[in-house]
Amino acid sequence: MQLGELEKLVLHYLWENKSADAKQVHAYFEKQRGGSYNTIQSTLDRLYKKGLLSRYKEGHAFQYQAKIERHELIGQLINSVASDFVAEGETSLVAAFSSISNDLNVSQLDALELMIEKQRLKLEQESK
Structure with a gap:
């Protein structure tokens, strides 16, 4: 989009x-x-x-x-761009996030870690 x-x-x-x-x-x-x-x-x-x-x-x-929160739109835009360059199962997207993490401060990294943990728990609960 x-x-x-x-x-x-x-x-x-x-x-x-x-x-x-x-x-x-x-x-x-x-x-x-x-x-x-x-x-x-x-x-x-x-x-x-x-x-x-x-x-x-x-x-x-x-x-x-x-109709959509700012962070949701950013996610959709990232996904749209990434899908043009990343094959399914490929780790390039994860590597890209890792490379931009150099620009994040400690509190942003802590917030990201918390969001990842919440998503991990959600996926574990859905798979049960």
Whole structure:
């Protein structure tokens, strides 16, 4: 999945603001970077069709919310890129994570270790 620059910005906005309609999003970005209301509407619709936003009708307008958490999207994007380069069962992806761990501090490594342990326990429970 590929995301345009405005799509990324809109996702960040909705992660911070939880819910907004096209007018609210446009008002925010008009101050920040300009652009038309129609461009914002189209961007919201594209993100909805990509499954990244949910929406519900409130009055005459849709209210949009992020359907996916930031960390989940990052995982999907990593998986999408990795699948182009890593064969099933290959350890290149693990090696890639190991190489970027040089950029992590001790607390980030501790958090990663905790997440790995939780995932390991979850997989063990599912296999029982």
